[in-house]
Amino acid sequence: xxxxxxxxVIGTGYVGLVTAVGFAxxxxxxxxxxxxANKIERLKAGEIPIYEPGLAELVEKNRSxxxxxxxxxxxxDRARLLFVAVGTPPTYSGDADLSAVHAVVGAMPxxxxxxLVMKSTVPVGTGEAIKRIFExxxxxxxxxxxxxEFLKEGTAIADFLDPDRVVIGDEGGxxxxxxxxxxxxxxxxxxxxxxxxxxxxxxxxxxxxxxLASNAFLATKISFINExxxxxxxxxxxxxxxxxxxxxDDRIGPKFLKAGIGFGGSCFPKxxxxxxxxxxxxxxxxxxxxxxxxxxELQKRRVIQKLQKHLGSLVGKRIALLxxxxxxxxxxxxxxxxxxxxxxLIADGADVVGYDPIAAEEAGKLLKGxxxxxSAEAAVAGADAVVLVTEWPEFKDLDLTAVAxxxxxxxxxxxxxLLDGPAATAAGLVYEGVGxxxxxxxxxxQTPQTV
Numbered sequence: 532x533x534x535x536x537x538x539x540v541i542g543t544g545y546v547g548l549v550t551a552v553g554f555a556x557x558x559x560x561x562x563x564x565x566x567x568a569n570k571i572e573r574l575k576a577g578e579i580p581i582y583e584p585g586l587a588e589l590v591e592k593n594r595s596x597x598x599x600x601x602x603x604x605x606x607x608d609r610a611r612l613l614f615v616a617v618g619t620p621p622t623y624s625g626d627a628d629l630s631a632v633h634a635v636v637g638a639m640p641x642x643x644x645x646x647l648v649m650k651s652t653v654p655v656g657t658g659e660a661i662k663r664i665f666e667x668x669x670x671x672x673x674x675x676x677x678x679x680e681f682l683k684e685g686t687a688i689a690d691f692l693d694p695d696r697v698v699i700g701d702e703g704g705x706x707x708x709x710x711x712x713x714x715x716x717x718x719x720x721x722x723x724x725x726x727x728x729x730x731x732x733x734x735x736x737x738x739x740x741x742x743l744a745s746n747a748f749l750a751t752k753i754s755f756i757n758e759x760x761x762x763x764x765x766x767x768x769x770x771x772x773x774x775x776x777x778x779x780d781d782r783i784g785p786k787f788l789k790a791g792i793g794f795g796g797s798c799f800p801k802x803x804x805x806x807x808x809x810x811x812x813x814x815x816x817x818x819x820x821x822x823x824x825x826x827x828e829l830q831k832r833r834v835i836q837k838l839q840k841h842l843g844s845l846v847g848k849r850i851a852l853l854x855x856x857x858x859x860x861x862x863x864x865x866x867x868x869x870x871x872x873x874x875x876l877i878a879d880g881a882d883v884v885g886y887d888p889i890a891a892e893e894a895g896k897l898l899k900g901x902x903x904x905x906s907a908e909a910a911v912a913g914a915d916a917v918v919l920v921t922e923w924p925e926f927k928d929l930d931l932t933a934v935a936x937x938x939x940x941x942x943x944x945x946x947x948x949l950l951d952g953p954a955a956t957a958a959g960l961v962y963e964g965v966g967x968x969x970x971x972x973x974x975x976x977q978t979p980q981t982v
Contacts (some may be wrong), residue, residue, distance in 0.1 A: 535559040536713060539606030539613040541635055543570060543599070545581055545687075545797070545863075546650055546680050547616030552586060553691035555593035557716050562598045562606040574599045582862040582889050585688040603638055607645065612709055614678075616650040621801050625808040627654055636661055639673055646674035646706035652742055652802060654809050658700070658735035674706035677735045679742035684796065685860030692717060696729040700738025707732065743809070746802035747820060752787040753794045754826040760790035760966025761833070770966025771948055790966040792920065792946040793830040795857035795866035800827075831871045834944055835879065837963055838916055841942045846880030849939065851914040853907055854921020855898065856890035864893045868946070869920050873901050886910040888923055908937070915940035922947040931958035 535558035540551040543565040551561045565571050570580055577594075579587045590597065598605070606613060617631035632651060639647070649658065658677050665673045677700035682690045697714045701707030711732065718724030731741070760770040770790045778785030794800070803820055810817040835845075842848055857867035864870065869885065876883050877900045884902040887894055891903050904910050907926065911917050911934050919926055927949055935941060935958050943960040945952075948967060955962035 536612065536709065537561070537610045538713065539564060539610040540616060541565075541603070541606070541613055542616035542618070542631075542651070543567075543574060543580075544616065544618060545583070545684070546682060547614070548574075548579075548581065548590075549583065549586065549682055549687045549691055550614055550616055550650060550680065551597060552589045552593060553688070554713065555596040556589055556692065557713075558596075559713065560596050560598070560609070562600060562609050564600055564603055564606050566601060568601050571599045571601050583687050584685065584860055589688060607640070607642075611645050612648055612706070612713070613639075613645060614648045614650050616680075619651050619653055619801075621804055625804050626812075627652070627801075627805050629653065629657065632657070632661075633664075636664055637668075639665075639670060641668075641670045641672065643672035646676055646709070648676045648678050648706075648710055650678060650680050652679065652798070652805070653739060654805060655736050655739045655743070657739060674701075674704065675735070676701045676706050676710050677738035678710055679738060681742070681745070684863055685858060693726060694728040696731055698731045698733070698738050698741050700733050700735040702735070743802050743806040746798050747806045747823070749787050750794055750799045750803045750827070751819065751823050753789075753791075753799075754823040754830075756788045756790050757793065757830050757965070758826055763966040768966075773966075790948060791830075792834055792868050792872075792965065793827040795868055796863060797865045800824075800866045828871075831868050832875065834872060834918055834946060835875050837944055838876075838918070838942070841961060841963075842915060842940065844880070845876060847882070848880075848915040849882045849884065849913055850876050851910040851917045852883060852885040852901075853910060853917060853919045853926055854923050855885050855887035855894040856921050859921055859923045860889075862890040862893045864890055864897050867894075867921075869894070870897060872918065872920065873898050877901075884910050884914065887921065888925060908933070912937045914938050916942035916944065918944045919946050919949055922949045926950075931955050931960060935959035 537560040538554055539562045540547050541564045543563050551563045555561050573580060579590060615635050617635060619627045619629060619632060622628045632653060658675050662675050665671055679698055694717055699707055699710050715724050717726045718728045718730050722730040756774055759773060763770040763773060774788040777783050778788050803823055807817045807820040838845060852869055852872060855867060855869040857863055873883050884904055885898060886904050886907050895903055907929060931954060941959060941961045943955055943962045945964045948964045952962050952964060952967060
């Protein structure tokens with residue numbers, strides 16, 4: 532392997548740590564900087580603060596190339612490319628909170644040989660503003676590159692090492708060239724690599740927009756198929772079959788056409804709102820995104836309506852939530868559907884019990900009034916109804932006959948269409964998916980209550 536350029540990564544959260552480990556795996560020495568001294572000490576000891584499949588193993592494998600510190604000067608001394616991966620959460624107004632980004636910018640010294648490479652998701656125009664700040668502070672020689680991340684939680688390592696595209700926005704010059712060289716091994720042959728990644732080398736504003744537009748479009752696909760699911764419930768069509776037929780059209784494709792109870796996580800809700808706000812700040816009313824957001828919120832609340840349809844009043848009813856994280860293979864609870872569902876259920880007087888194979892610790896910090904248990908079996912025992920919230924693989928293997936036997940009621944709401952409806956009803960459950968209607972009930976099944 533040829534000698535690789537060392538880099539600095541500022542911020543050791545989800546994006547920062549995966550980026551650091553990815554570049555270390557490709558052969559670079561990486562200096563990871565964070566203001567959280569406790570987190571740095573844990574990382575030095577080999578403790579990984581987030582759950583991501585394969586991450587801990589790669590940290591251990593590349594320990595000699597990974598250096599953790601609270602001192603920015605160590606990164607400046609050893610690397611000319613400083614990747615910024617700090618949080619940019621939404622504010623109450625809907626705008627991105629760029630305070631952490633500006634703190635990094637303010638901490639940079641004047642330099643003709645360093646560049647900031649922005650991994651954090653920022654509004655279009657942020658790069659232009661940072662360059663202006665550099666000029667005002669006498670740091671005009673500091674270069675700037677936009678290089679948005681496209682990491683999916685649960686598959687982030689593979690996404691970094693085998694990307695479908697790498698987007699680099701700059702004004703030309705050494706910094707953009709250097710970032711391109713860092714990514715060269717994961718690019719396609721036509722871009723000088725030996726993998727499959729396409730290279731999009733563009734201007735800074737367009738690179739910033741690619742990230743927001745990509746996530747907003749995927750969120751739109753999810754809300755669209757959820758709207759179709761709701762119409763299917765009214766007409767008797769099966770959204771799973773509808774999505775299959777739609778997805779075979781290569782203009783549409785099958786991805787993100789799985790009906791459910793809405794999207795969550797750290798990216799989709801934030802980026803959709805950020806793009807809507809960006810448009811509004813520019814004087815444009817992005818009507819489509821208003822609908823995407825509204826559909827996503829209402830989709831969660833339809834679960835409550837289904838429970839009330841079967842159980843009547845929810846006061847005193849024991850409702851089990853299977854899966855709490857916003858998606859499988861992560862412990863991320865940001866914008867998780869379980870947060871809305873549990874709060875709504877508790878407000879309606881229900882007793883809520885929850886189980887998640889990975890996210891229990893994080894869930895415990897946010898789910899107030901929810902009894903957390905250590906297995907799916909413990910969650911469903913004595914429940915009047917079960918709601919499958921997160922499609923963890925282990926739930927697909929549930930013994931549904933055993934589930935029906937230990938429940939007090941028989942209602943099973945499959946919020947991700949993970950299970951086989953006829954098999955669930957054959958096991959004695961009153962099964963209802965999303966966009967599939969109420970599964971046909973055997974004559975011996977419990978007759979659902981109506982209100």
